[in-house]
Amino acid sequence: MLEKLALMPADTQKVNMLFEVLGAIDDREHRLELAEQAYYISASLNYLWGQAKSSYHIGECLNKTRNFANSFKNLEVAQTLAEEIADTKLISDVLFAYGENMNDLDSLDSAMYYYVQSLTLADSMEYSYRAAEAHYGISSIANSLGNNVLAMQHILKAKKYYEELGTNQNAWHIWNLLGIIYDELSDQSKAFEYYYRALEVAKRSTDTNAEIIVSNNLAILYELIGKSAEAKELYWSAIEKAHVLGLDEDEAYLLGNIGCIFLEEKDTIRAQAVLMRSLTLTKKAGRGCDLAYPYEGMAELYGIKKEYDSASWYYDQAILLAKRCQNHMLVASALRHLGEIQIETHALSKGLKHLKESLALCERFQLIEERVKSNFSLYKIYKKVGDLGTALRYFEAYQRSRDILLSDQERVEVSKVTANYEFEKKLHLLAFKEKAENLALRARLDKQVSNTNNLYLILALILILGISLGRSYYLMQRHNQKLVQINEEKNTLMGMVAHDLRSPLNNIKGVMSLVNLDHVSSQEQRNYTRMLNDSVDNMRDMIDRVMDMSAVEDMKINLDMTPCDVTTLVNKVADNYEYVASKKNIVIHKNYDDQVYQALIDSKYTMQVFDNLMSNAIKYSDRDTNIYLSLERTDRTVIVRLRDEGQGITEEDQELLFTKYQQLSARPTGNEESIGLGLSIVKKFVDAMGATIQCESVIGEGSTFIVSFRTA
Numbered sequence: 029m030l031e032k033l034a035l036m037p038a039d040t041q042k043v044n045m046l047f048e049v050l051g052a053i054d055d056r057e058h059r060l061e062l063a064e065q066a067y068y069i070s071a072s073l074n075y076l077w078g079q080a081k082s083s084y085h086i087g088e089c090l091n092k093t094r095n096f097a098n099s100f101k102n103l104e105v106a107q108t109l110a111e112e113i114a115d116t117k118l119i120s121d122v123l124f125a126y127g128e129n130m131n132d133l134d135s136l137d138s139a140m141y142y143y144v145q146s147l148t149l150a151d152s153m154e155y156s157y158r159a160a161e162a163h164y165g166i167s168s169i170a171n172s173l174g175n176n177v178l179a180m181q182h183i184l185k186a187k188k189y190y191e192e193l194g195t196n197q198n199a200w201h202i203w204n205l206l207g208i209i210y211d212e213l214s215d216q217s218k219a220f221e222y223y224y225r226a227l228e229v230a231k232r233s234t235d236t237n238a239e240i241i242v243s244n245n246l247a248i249l250y251e252l253i254g255k256s257a258e259a260k261e262l263y264w265s266a267i268e269k270a271h272v273l274g275l276d277e278d279e280a281y282l283l284g285n286i287g288c289i290f291l292e293e294k295d296t297i298r299a300q301a302v303l304m305r306s307l308t309l310t311k312k313a314g315r316g317c318d319l320a321y322p323y324e325g326m327a328e329l330y331g332i333k334k335e336y337d338s339a340s341w342y343y344d345q346a347i348l349l350a351k352r353c354q355n356h357m358l359v360a361s362a363l364r365h366l367g368e369i370q371i372e373t374h375a376l377s378k379g380l381k382h383l384k385e386s387l388a389l390c391e392r393f394q395l396i397e398e399r400v401k402s403n404f405s406l407y408k409i410y411k412k413v414g415d416l417g418t419a420l421r422y423f424e425a426y427q428r429s430r431d432i433l434l435s436d437q438e439r440v441e442v443s444k445v446t447a448n449y450e451f452e453k454k455l456h457l458l459a460f461k462e463k464a465e466n467l468a469l470r471a472r473l474d475k476q477v478s479n480t481n482n483l484y485l486i487l488a489l490i491l492i493l494g495i496s497l498g499r500s501y502y503l504m505q506r507h508n509q510k511l512v513q514i515n516e517e518k519n520t521l522m523g524m525v526a527h528d529l530r531s532p533l534n535n536i537k538g539v540m541s542l543v544n545l546d547h548v549s550s551q552e553q554r555n556y557t558r559m560l561n562d563s564v565d566n567m568r569d570m571i572d573r574v575m576d577m578s579a580v581e582d583m584k585i586n587l588d589m590t591p592c593d594v595t596t597l598v599n600k601v602a603d604n605y606e607y608v609a610s611k612k613n614i615v616i617h618k619n620y621d622d623q624v625y626q627a628l629i630d631s632k633y634t635m636q637v638f639d640n641l642m643s644n645a646i647k648y649s650d651r652d653t654n655i656y657l658s659l660e661r662t663d664r665t666v667i668v669r670l671r672d673e674g675q676g677i678t679e680e681d682q683e684l685l686f687t688k689y690q691q692l693s694a695r696p697t698g699n700e701e702s703i704g705l706g707l708s709i710v711k712k713f714v715d716a717m718g719a720t721i722q723c724e725s726v727i728g729e730g731s732t733f734i735v736s737f738r739t740a
Contacts, residue, residue, distance in 0.1 A: 038069045043078040050085055060089040080109035080118055088125050094314070096129055103129075120149035120158050127165055134317045134353045140169045160189035164202065171209055174356050174393030179209050200229040200238050204245060211249055214396050219249055240266045240278050244285060252397070256289050263289075277318065280309035284321045291328050299329050300587070304718035317353035320346045324362050331365065336373050340366060360389045360398040364405060371409055380409065400429040587630045587716060591740030594625045594634070594666050598657055601638040605646060612651045612697070620659040627666040627737035633713045634737075637721075640706040641670050641733050647696045649674040649730075665736045676727040685723055686711035 046066040050059055063085035070078030087102035103122050110118040127142035147162035149155070167182035183205050190199040203226035211219035223246045230238035247262035263286040270279040283306035290299035307322040327342030343366040350358040367382035383406050390399035403426035410419035602616050609616055645655050653673040660667040674697075677685065686707050714721045718738060725731040 038072065040070075040073060040075050040078065043069050043073075043075060043082070047081060047085075060086065063089060076109050076113050077115065080106050080113065080115065083109065084118060084122050084125065087122075088128075091125065091129055091132065094132070096133060099129055100126075116149055116153055117155055117158075120146045120153075120155055123149065124158060124162055124165070127162075131165065131169065136169050136172060136354055140166065143169070156189050156193055160186045160193065163189065164205065167205060167209075171205065171212070173354055174395070176209055176213055176394065179205075180213075183209060200226045200233050200235070200242065202226075203229060204242050207242075207245060207249075211245070211252075212395075216249065216253065220246075223249060236273055237270070237275050237278050240270050240275065240282070244278075244282055248285065251285075251289060256292070260286060260289055276309045277313045280306045280313065281318065281321065283309070284325050287322075287325045288328075291325065291332060294332060296329060296332055299325070301716065303329060305715065308715070308718055308720065317349060317355065320349040320353065320355060320358050320362075323349065324358060324365070327362070328365060331369055336369050339369055343369070356389055356393045357395055357398065360386045360393075360395055360402070363389070364398065364402050368405055376409075376413070380406075383409070396429060400426060403429055587633070589628055589630055589717065591626050592629050592631045592634070594627050594629070594668060594737065595620070595622065595659060597631060597635050597638060598659065598668060601635065601642050602657060604639075605642045608643075609646050609655065612646065612649070614646055614649055614651070615654050617654060617656045619656055625659050625661055625666045626740040628740045629717055629719070629737050633717060637710050637713050637735065638668070638670075640710045641735075644706055645670055645672040645674065645731075645733075648672070650697050653730075661739065664739055666739055668735045668737075669732055671730060671732040673730040676729055677723065677725040677731050678727060682723055682725065686721075 043066050046062050046069075050062050050066075053059060053062075063082050066078060067082035067086065069075075070082055083102045083106035087099045087106060090096075090099035090102065103125055107119060107122045110122060123142050123146035127139045127146060130136075130139035130142060143162050143165040147159055147166065150159040150162060163182045163186035167179045167186060170176070170179035170182065183202065187199070187202050187206070190202055203222045207219045207222035207226060210216075210222060223242060226242045227239065227246060230242045233239075243262045243266040247259040247266070250256075250259040250262065263282055267279055267282045267286070270276075270282060283302040287299050287303040287306060290296075290302065303322055303325040307319070307326065310318050310322055323342045323346035327339045327346060330336070330339035330342065343362050346362045347359055347366070350356075350362060363382045363386035367379040367386065370376075370379035370382065383402060387399065387402040387406065389395065390402055403422050407419050407422040407426055410416075410422060598620075599618070602618060606616060642655070649655065649672045655673075656669075656671040658669045658671075660669070711721060714735060720736045722734050723731060724734065
């Protein structure tokens with residue numbers, strides 16, 4: 029088709045063919061390229077419909093890349109031209125695209141307005157597909173605003189449209205939203221039913237993040253009914269898929285959710301690792317409203333660690349963002365937690381105020397799960413202060429809310445649905461001959477002796493045996509994979525040890541040669557001895573840290589995150605490398621004052637980061653050049669820059685800069701050795717501390733490494 033398009037003359041027929049191809053592909057960059065081609069041909073022919081249609085497609089593609097300003101500009105052109113040629117169907121499409129932009133910008137009221145306008149036009153001309161999508165958009169926003177009745181009305185209409193259109197097999201998002209609504213209405217059995225249906229459809233969908241989204245929602249539901257092991261299994265699977273696909277926003281959200289489970293389990297080390305990673309990814313994605321989730325998670329973490337000032341700050345930030353974005357569930361949760369902390373720190377009146385504010389929000393928007401927790405917190409507080417009458421009132425309200433949340437009958441239904449799903453999942457794992465043989469034997473025996481109880485028992489035993497064998501095979505495969513991973517980690521660690529100990533050993537060797545010179549004074553010898561001691565201490569710290577690298581990979585690293593003066597560490601690394609630099613006549617310049625630049629860091633890991641960066645700067649710089657160190661502070665970060673006048677790094681090499689064992693095109697200038705591990709170590713340590721690192725480079729002029737830490 030594309031080859032045929034290339035040979036076609038630039039006329040209206042080619043434009044129409046381009047639109048057909050556009051409708052059949054999913055790659056956003058390719059779609060944008062084809063839409064722009066259609067626009068240029070249409071503009072040259074003064075083909076108004078082609079210009080309008082292509083402007084709409086361009087605006088829609090730019091939405092996917094979050095280029096909202098240019099998306100709106102193209103949609104405005106499309107709307108103006110569509111109105112000029114009276115194409116009501118295209119106007120409905122454009123209005124829906126406006127709604128999508130507003131939704132992504134968290135302007136929910138505006139998004140709702142455009143969805144309704146699009147739906148009105150679609151209904152007026154029986155444009156079923158757009159009506160279905162508009163109903164879904166309205167339902168999604170109504171759900172976000174806590175209006176589950178309106179959400180249910182519109183999602184059922186969307187479902188009906190999809191069934192009539194025969195596109196039900198692709199409508200995973202319909203089943204997913206139905207699951208969300210039933211979940212929030214505390215009908216867990218229905219929620220499970222629709223999530224399972226959505227998951228099956230999502231696995232066959234061309235939407236790359238469909239399975240990730242549904243797995244996340246299913247994991248949340250498992251967590252709600254107390255099955256944390258199943259929830260974590262779903263989360264980790266979805267996190268891995270999101271990471272591989274480069275879906276940072278999805279990965280951040282999933283990490284925040286699994287962080288909540290670690291918090292429930294009081295596993296603060298894992299919780300801190302995943303929450304900091306979630307916070308970093310969310311900031312990188314620029315999703316302001318989504319920051320409320322990792323903020324709440326970090327607040328809960330500091331609460332567990334009894335660092336109440338930090339916890340209160342994070343809760344305040346979460347509440348501020350959640351209110352702005354009308355996320356009522358998160359506002360209620362953060363208010364409740366903040367109130368509990370204030371009670372703990374003897375601020376009784378403030379604590380009660382926030383708890384009651386949380387409860388009022390829950391009652392207003394029918395947030396049943398949060399209402400249970402708020403009522404119980406108020407009961408405990410009033411009981412503790414001796415107001416037994418008020419305590420009893422809140423306890424009764426707690427009991428009523430809990431009964432609504434999950435009745436005994438509902439628990440039975442949930443168990444039945446989840447048990448069926450788990451059984452089906454285990455059957456799929458029987459991927460070898462016994463599965464077919466056992467099931468065939470079961471079918472023959474059922475047919476021959478359907479009324480014989482003993483044979484039913486035999487069939488059950490055969491099925492159980494098959495499932496057991498299948499699970500054993502599955503566990504064996506996972507065990508083998510783990511052994512391979514452990515072996516790779518062992519090799520990586522040995523490489524890291526060899527690499528990182530090389531620099532301090534070179535320092536020791538160089539200083540020892542100076543100590544033995546006859547003309548060296550006693551004072552100089554004492555200085556050299558101090559440098560030797562520093563290098564030995566540095567080696568010991570490196571051994572401890574490098575041997576803990578497997579913990580970084582598994583997110584179990586024991587960080588000692590404390591407020592530290594970054595100036596002291598930068599001075600220390602400059603002093604340590606002064607002699608090594610002097611051998612190549614390289615001068616290290618300190619372009620900063622002596623004031624304190626405090627950041628929240630692990631000082632030993634930070635020192636190793638600076639050590640690797642300085643070692644590389646000297647290693648890849650020519651003789652008679654300079655290295656510049658600078659410090660800068662903003663409201664939230666302390667920024668360290670290390671600039672050299674070396675060879676520079678190509679754009680291709682910059683993409684591989686922080687990966688293991690990469691031999692880049694730039695080579696050491698003094699025949700130094702390099703195995704390509706230093707910067708991968710730096711990246712792991714920086715990520716573990718919730719900091720960021722980036723590189724700016726110009727070939728032939730040098731490179732600048734920029735590390736940004738959170739202020740203390």
